[in-house]
Structures are given as structure tokens and as C-alpha cells.
Amino acid sequence: CPAGTQSGDRIAYTTGSGGDAGDTQITYLEEGRCYAPSTDPSDAPGQDTTGTYPASYWRPGGNRPIVGFRLNPLYGPIPQMALSFERPHTTVTESDQWDDQCPALESEGRCAITGAARCVGGPATKVIDGASVTRACWRYETSLSCQYGAPTDECAPLAAAGCTPNSTVCRQMNPATGTCEVAENTYNCPVAASSAVTARNCPTDVFCIAGSCFNTTYTNDADFARSMSFLEAGREAGVYLDTDNLQVFKGEANRCRDRLLKNCCTSDSAGRGMSNQSMFGVGSRLVFDVLMNSGNREFLYHGMQALLMSGGFSGSFTTYGVTVAINGTALPAGSAVLYAGESVVVAFDPWSLVIAIVIYVVMSAISCDEEEGKLAMKEGARLCHTVGTYCSSCIRVLGKCVSCITHTTTKCCFNSVLARIINEQGRLQVAKWWGTAEGPDCSGFTIAQLQSLDFARMDLTEFYASIVPNMPDVGAMQGGAAGRASNCYYGKGRCQ
Known part of the structure; x- marks a missing residue:
């Protein structure tokens, strides 16, 4: 309370009938208000329990803000604990691993050491992963005498x-x-x-x-295979960059059904023959744009742009309902334009694609739909990752499912085996999950996530075989x- 006033919980007065019965009670003024001393008997009576003010009457002097807390005597002492805070910091552990190529040359018997190793790099301080590392020598050089041109x-x-x-x-x-x-x-x-x-x-x-x-x-x-894999990863990231969401190596969600009399979750090896190079005669044989969702403009446009824009192509061609026209060539009737630029137009005829797919599906899986037929070809090309399976149709009794008659499996499919492998192993590094069977997450990596991926920790053996x-x-x-x-x-x- 302000100077010259006292808190109401410190001003007490006695009430009761008095006498031999001793029926009295000590009462305090309002705890949330401040009171000033007064001599007017019409004001509130009371004595200052602290002895600061000798007044017997008090008038209200304003409300008192309540701060802090008061111990509850019924529960005794309140336990306490000490808190400490350690600022975020980075601990750097240094270890040296030397790459010595000289023993390999000596072991072949064609080179011999002619002098002691000498330092050709250092002393110096280098920044490695944000930490400064100082070494007396970073590189040694050993002179060898090799018999490359010895006459035989x-x-x-x-x-x-x-x-x-x-x-x-x-x-x-x-x-x-x-x-x-x-x-x-x-x-x-x-x-x-x-x-x-x-x-x-x-x-x-x-x-x-x-x-x-x-x-x-x-x-x-x-x-060699690892270097080629890194080059292909960089090429695909540049060609198929989603400029709207700034994502790379993204896929699309697909589903297939396993019913009582027909399992449409199959693999069709015909998908291996549907790479860009096989379908268009040129382009990469490691990418399968034609198998991706026909309504996804980005895969079609980016793939065609990388395929044609710098190759001096003129004219048009159509495959699986997708028509690429260069330098003003007329489009087929009924085509819907997916992209129109200065010199290239990408159009799509859904009926041509449906007819081509349906013919294939009817021949291979009569009771499976178009999407499941395409998914089988994607599986044949090893482009998909299974997210999960759930019951999509069942027999219900009193509102409770007693027997599942259709299981639906959802998968994330990509336009190349490398994109699928990078997602399978890269998501573990950045804690990016695949979603659920009912709601799969097939999005790609952000630029920051891509830069944080450690490709050296990835097992690219499967992609080596495709190279x-x-x-x-x-x-x-x-x-x-x-x-x-x-x-x-x-x-x-x-x-x-």
C-alpha cells in the first residue's frame, strides 16, 4: 500500500457479545484494499496489528493490487527445487583420418620411395562444419620413382x-x-x-x-557409381524443382485394393520399359515421367522442357495422350493445353491416355481400375514406397465391422528410382515421416532439408545397378x- 496507508488484512477488530461466554471473534478489513488512519467514528474500526499506525478508525484509501502468494498453513512447508539453464552450445570432437595413397602404389611393385615425406600444406587453420581446426600440416608429399615406361x-x-x-x-x-x-x-x-x-x-x-x-x-x-549417382541427383533436383513450394524429389500418392476375389496390388515389369528414353527416343533412361499422374503438370512440363528445349527439336509428337508441339506446330483436336511458352506447347488428351491404359488394364487385370494398372507398372519400375494398408470396405453388423472385404494399400511413387531411394533414406535423417495409410505424405524436401542431407550415409547400391x-x-x-x-x-x- 502507499505510504500513510495500511493493508486491510493487517487491521483487526473484535466482534461478539462479550461477557462470561467469551463469544468473540477477530475480524480483518478487506485484504484487497488500503486504508488511511481516521478519527471519525463513522469509519471502519480496527487496530493496526503491526503497530505502525495508532489509529482506531480507518477510511478506504484505494484498492491494493495482490502480488505473490501466501503459504497455506494447513499443508505445511512447500517443497522447492533449484532450476539451472545451460545455454545451447556445440561440442566439437576432433579426430584425424589420413588418406594415404602411397602404399597402394608401392604394393603394385612399380614404384619405390625415393625420399622422406615432406609437408606441402600447413601450418594452417581451416573451418570444417563451422569449427576452426588448426593443424601443423594438412598434406604430406612423398617422392616415388615409378617404372611406367621401362622397356620390355x-x-x-x-x-x-x-x-x-x-x-x-x-x-x-x-x-x-x-x-x-x-x-x-x-x-x-x-x-x-x-x-x-x-x-x-x-x-x-x-x-x-x-x-x-x-x-x-x-x-x-x-x-564411379557414387559420383554418377550424385550427378544424377543434382540434375533431377534442378529439372524437377517445384518452384511454387520450393521442394525437390517429391512424389505422388497412389492406392491399390486387395479384394476377396482379386488382388490389384501387383507389380508389372512392363513399367521398366517406359522411361523417357524408351518412350520418346531421347532423354534419360533413369526417369519415368510418363508413368506419373497425367494431371500433374509439373512432372510432364519439367521433363519435356529438359528433353526438348535445348535439343533443337522441331515439330510435334504424341505418346500416351501427351502432345509436345515445338515452334507453333498444330495440336490434335480435343487436347487440353498444360503449358504454353514462347516456342513449346505441352498438351494432354485424356481420352488417348485412358484408352491406352484401359486396353492394357483389360488385358492384364480386368477387375482393376486405371490407377491400379498404372501403379502396377510403377511397381515394376521400382518407383514406389509402401506407406501402409487399411480396411476400406467391410461387412458391418450393428454398425461394427466384423469382416474386412477390401484392403487398400497406399504408396508414394516417384518419377525415378533415385528419387525414391533419396526419400526412403533421407527422410530418416530429417525426421520427415510418410504420413498414414489413409493420408500419405508424398511431399518433397525443402531446400534447407536437401542441403542438410548426408548423401555419404545413403546406400545407393540399388541405383548403381540401374546405371x-x-x-x-x-x-x-x-x-x-x-x-x-x-x-x-x-x-x-x-x-x-
Whole structure:
């Protein structure tokens, strides 16, 4: 309360009949008001329990704001706890992992160390993931002496076998010095009259073409498939960027039904043959825009734009109801324009697509609808991720489902295997869920989420197979080359 006033809960007065019965009660003025001392008996009576003011009467001096709280004596002491707050901070743990490529060169036996390792980078401080890291040396260099161009003599076994030189032809000339670097020597070798000898002196680890020979013993580059995957991911993210929502690698929700007499949740391998390259003759064989929802303009437009705008294409073509007209070419009757630019128009004829799909569906699954037929082809192309299954139709008794007769499975499908793999493994990193079976979430990644993805933690083995389905059989190639050389050096001394 203001100076010169007292709180009502500190001004007490006695009420009651008094006498021997002692029927009295101490009462306080209003707790929520402040009172000023008074000498007028018409004001409220009372004594200041704190002894601050000696007055016996009090007049109201205004309301008192109530702050804080008052202990309840019925429950005793109130327990207390101490709270502490630690400001957000980042703890950096440093560990070094050196990438030493020198032992690999030494192990092949063609290089030898000629000097001690010397530092060629440092001391320096570098910022790694936002943290400053200081090292006395960041890179060491070791000098090696490698025998790349050591001369080899493949004719020595022939001379040792008693063969005599016949002729010499230079197969490779050094243009700078004019000296012969690779010479082909022809030998005549003695053969017993009563025997036929077939010999070959072609090393299995050397491949020669047009007079140039290459060592095939080196292992394949293990990073090739990963590098190609990263390049394709960047290309697809740039082509199919949703500029309205700023999302990449988005999909679309599809569903299929499993009924009592027919299961429409199947996989059709025909979908593997419906890539952009297969359908249009050009474009990527890793992307399947034609299998995506025909009403989704973004997949059709972005895919066609990347396919045609920079290729000098002129004219028009139609496939599965989608018509692309370049440089003012007329559109088929009944087509609806999906996009019209300065030099390209993308139109869609729903009836053509329906007829094409229905013909296929009727031939393969009579009781399944168009969407389920397309979903089967998407599954065949490995473009879909199953979100969940729920009961969409059941037999009810008294309003309660007693037997489910139709199960519906929802899936998120994408226009490439890589987009599906990035969603399956990238969503785990950014805590992005797939939604529910009744309401799947097939949206893509925001730009911030994409930048936070660690592609090095993703298993892209399945996509590697789509880049190079069948790796070349090096053994078969070498065997075939060796088989064609049935007579090496013996006889006329030439490999046939």
C-alpha cells in the first residue's frame, strides 16, 4: 500500500457479545484494499496489528493490487527445487583420418620411395562444419620413382626357343625424338616335321588395340557409381524443382485394393520399359515421367522442357495422350493445353491416355481400375514406397465391422528410382515421416532439408545397378581376345 496507508488484512477488530461466554471473534478489513488512519467514528474500526499506525478508525484509501502468494498453513512447508539453464552450445570432437595413397602404389611393385615425406600444406587453420581446426600440416608429399615406361622384351622367349629374326616393323614412333618406342619383330621358329605346335605369348593382363597396349590389372574405380549417382541427383533436383513450394524429389500418392476375389496390388515389369528414353527416343533412361499422374503438370512440363528445349527439336509428337508441339506446330483436336511458352506447347488428351491404359488394364487385370494398372507398372519400375494398408470396405453388423472385404494399400511413387531411394533414406535423417495409410505424405524436401542431407550415409547400391545393369565380363573379353590369337609368334610370327 502507499505510504500513510495500511493493508486491510493487517487491521483487526473484535466482534461478539462479550461477557462470561467469551463469544468473540477477530475480524480483518478487506485484504484487497488500503486504508488511511481516521478519527471519525463513522469509519471502519480496527487496530493496526503491526503497530505502525495508532489509529482506531480507518477510511478506504484505494484498492491494493495482490502480488505473490501466501503459504497455506494447513499443508505445511512447500517443497522447492533449484532450476539451472545451460545455454545451447556445440561440442566439437576432433579426430584425424589420413588418406594415404602411397602404399597402394608401392604394393603394385612399380614404384619405390625415393625420399622422406615432406609437408606441402600447413601450418594452417581451416573451418570444417563451422569449427576452426588448426593443424601443423594438412598434406604430406612423398617422392616415388615409378617404372611406367621401362622397356620390355617379349621376344626373349622366342630367341631362347631357337627362333631366328625375320623382320622388324616400328609400330610406335616418338614424334619429338624420332626414335622407335614399340617395335614388332617377326621370327621364324623351327617345328618338327611330324608335330604341330600351337603356341601363344599374349599376356592375360595386357590389352592391345591399334598397336597400343594397356595394363588391365588395375582395379576399377569404386567411386564411379557414387559420383554418377550424385550427378544424377543434382540434375533431377534442378529439372524437377517445384518452384511454387520450393521442394525437390517429391512424389505422388497412389492406392491399390486387395479384394476377396482379386488382388490389384501387383507389380508389372512392363513399367521398366517406359522411361523417357524408351518412350520418346531421347532423354534419360533413369526417369519415368510418363508413368506419373497425367494431371500433374509439373512432372510432364519439367521433363519435356529438359528433353526438348535445348535439343533443337522441331515439330510435334504424341505418346500416351501427351502432345509436345515445338515452334507453333498444330495440336490434335480435343487436347487440353498444360503449358504454353514462347516456342513449346505441352498438351494432354485424356481420352488417348485412358484408352491406352484401359486396353492394357483389360488385358492384364480386368477387375482393376486405371490407377491400379498404372501403379502396377510403377511397381515394376521400382518407383514406389509402401506407406501402409487399411480396411476400406467391410461387412458391418450393428454398425461394427466384423469382416474386412477390401484392403487398400497406399504408396508414394516417384518419377525415378533415385528419387525414391533419396526419400526412403533421407527422410530418416530429417525426421520427415510418410504420413498414414489413409493420408500419405508424398511431399518433397525443402531446400534447407536437401542441403542438410548426408548423401555419404545413403546406400545407393540399388541405383548403381540401374546405371550399369551388367558390368563387362573382363575375363570373357580377355579370353575372347586370346582365343582369336591361335598362332602367336610361331609360324610367321603374327597373331591371327
